[in-house]
Amino acid sequence: MGDEGHLGVWSTEDACYELIAGRLGSGTRTLETGAGLSTVLFAASGGDHWCITPFGDEMQRLRKYCRDRAVDLTRVRFEVGRSETVLPGLDVGDLDLVLLDGNHGFPMPMIDFFYGAGRLRAGGTLVLDDLQLPAVRLLADFCDLDPGWRRVTRSQKWGAWERKSSSPFVADHVDQPWLTDSWVPGGGPFKTQLGRLAAHAGRGLRRRVAARRSR
Numbered sequence: 001m002g003d004e005g006h007l008g009v010w011s012t013e014d015a016c017y018e019l020i021a022g023r024l025g026s027g028t029r030t031l032e033t034g035a036g037l038s039t040v041l042f043a044a045s046g047g048d049h050w051c052i053t054p055f056g057d058e059m060q061r062l063r064k065y066c067r068d069r070a071v072d073l074t075r076v077r078f079e080v081g082r083s084e085t086v087l088p089g090l091d092v093g094d095l096d097l098v099l100l101d102g103n104h105g106f107p108m109p110m111i112d113f114f115y116g117a118g119r120l121r122a123g124g125t126l127v128l129d130d131l132q133l134p135a136v137r138l139l140a141d142f143c144d145l146d147p148g149w150r151r152v153t154r155s156q157k158w159g160a161w162e163r164k165s166s167s168p169f170v171a172d173h174v175d176q177p178w179l180t181d182s183w184v185p186g187g188g189p190f191k192t193q194l195g196r197l198a199a200h201a202g203r204g205l206r207r208r209v210a211a212r213r214s215r
């Protein structure tokens with residue numbers, strides 16, 4: 001989790017901000033769930049930015065923080081509400097970068113991913129913060145294996161992926177390497193588990209045939 005202490009706003013690791021800053025400009029269109037120092041960074045870049053936070057007081061704190069430091073917020077749209085309810089109806093067009101750092105409890109990161117990262121253009125960047133938390137880590141593991149994404153960088157805390165196409169998210173599970181190659185609770189990659197199941201079923205069948213023959 002970030003640090004809300006010394007700045008009076010949330011924050012995360014410098015390296016994450018550096019990656020984001022390197023991809024921003026006055027022509028970029030960006031979106032984040034959650035708010036904090038990242039919002040200040042997006043504002044300072046001068047591009048169009050959407051920031052979704054459920055807390056009006058958080059937005060007010062950020063406004064004051066920016067006012068005190070002469071950071072222009074005119075191209076930042078604050079949407080006060082929960083991202084899972086705001087995002088589906090939000091009209092943002094194609095996005096260049098999406099930072100998901102709002103509610104980290106299951107299934108919120110997945111909802112933010114569907115409605116937020118789903119609006120990234122091909123080549124656009126997804127940044128996930130707080131990979132130490134299970135729901136976010138699951139999403140990061142998906143992006144690592146899915147052919148629709150290219151990993152830019154990943155640490156214990158955060159990661160970034162480039163979207164390879166802007167096609168809608170419609171793939172069924174059989175077309176997702178995440179299913180076949182990923183770790184499944186209780187024992188190794190799904191492929192291995194299928195192998196074990198097949199072996200188990202085979203043993204059962206052989207036992208039944210042998211029992212019938214011995215009658």
Ligand SMILES: C[S@@+](CC[C@H](N)C(=O)[O-])C[C@H]1O[C@@H](n2cnc3c(N)ncnc32)[C@H](O)[C@@H]1O
Binds near residue numbers: 038
């Ligand atoms: C860790 S902080 C964000 C830090 C920020 N990205 C940064 O680097 O400065 C988490 C944020 O998520 C917000 N949040 C919590 N639940 C949310 C929800 N359902 N939708 C959107 N934001 C939410 C919190 O209000 C807080 O602003």
